[in-house]
Amino acid sequence: MTRGYFITFEGGEGAGKSTQVRILAERLKGAGAEVVATREPGGSSGAEAIRALLVTGDPDRWSAVSETLLMYAARRDHIERTIRPALERGAWVISDRFADSSRAYQGAGGGVSPDFLAAMETHVLEQTRPDLTLVLDLPVEQGLQRAGHRGGPEARFEAKGLAFHQRLRDAFLAIAQAEPARCAVIDALAPRDAVSEAIWAAVSARLPVGAAA
Numbered sequence: 001m002t003r004g005y006f007i008t009f010e011g012g013e014g015a016g017k018s019t020q021v022r023i024l025a026e027r028l029k030g031a032g033a034e035v036v037a038t039r040e041p042g043g044s045s046g047a048e049a050i051r052a053l054l055v056t057g058d059p060d061r062w063s064a065v066s067e068t069l070l071m072y073a074a075r076r077d078h079i080e081r082t083i084r085p086a087l088e089r090g091a092w093v094i095s096d097r098f099a100d101s102s103r104a105y106q107g108a109g110g111g112v113s114p115d116f117l118a119a120m121e122t123h124v125l126e127q128t129r130p131d132l133t134l135v136l137d138l139p140v141e142q143g144l145q146r147a148g149h150r151g152g153p154e155a156r157f158e159a160k161g162l163a164f165h166q167r168l169r170d171a172f173l174a175i176a177q178a179e180p181a182r183c184a185v186i187d188a189l190a191p192r193d194a195v196s197e198a199i200w201a202a203v204s205a206r207l208p209v210g211a212a213a
């Protein structure tokens with residue numbers, strides 16, 4: 001059995017990632033693949049418990065370093081219990097956010113040093129790295145407006161202000177520019193179906209979707 005492929009979705013608030021994860025998962029299933037669609041923070045029962053600490057409450061509830069440690073504790077559990085077992089049995093794993101979100105939110109947004117984040121990636125991710133990262137990009141104002149319409153209690157990061165979110169957008173674009181072999185930038189302002197087509201074009205150009213059947 002060959003190892004499966006690991007795809008991550010990244011981007012700011014309100015980019016439509018969760019909808020697009022669902023659409024891509026269905027399309028890959030239609031091509032015959034076993035697909036595990038998951039999310040961060042979360043994706044395993046321990047990581048979902050940590051998520052509740054991270055996404056609710058006062059925006060200043062955690063320092064950026066504490067937040068990074070909680071994100072990485074959740075991420076390790078997610079990798080050990082969900083991502084690695086799925087990849088090892090040949091499934092495709094699609095995660096709504098992964099380590100680039102820590103580089104953007106805790107690094108560019110919160111001021112955590114790139115060295116600290118790189119050390120986390122080395123020791124916590126080890127070899128579990130995305131084969132493809134789709135960066136869903138749209139202007140910050142539109143993203144926050146869309147996310148605001150969703151409402152709900154998980155608004156801790158949405159409350160951090162425009163300048164914070166602009167730093168995130170710039171950081172995701174810089175990651176994509178620095179790692180073009182891994183990343184594709186998708187225009188998330190386009191209509192939903194056009195976004196899914198652009199995603200499918202990027203996935204099928206870079207990964208063996210035919211072999212999923």
Ligand code: TMP
Nearest residue numbers: 040041055071097098101102105157158
């Ligand atoms: P979501 O709204 O996409 O479900 O993500 C939950 C929030 O957690 C979102 O505001 C981004 C934030 N986050 C980080 O700050 N760092 C991370 O590493 C991850 C995975 C998410």
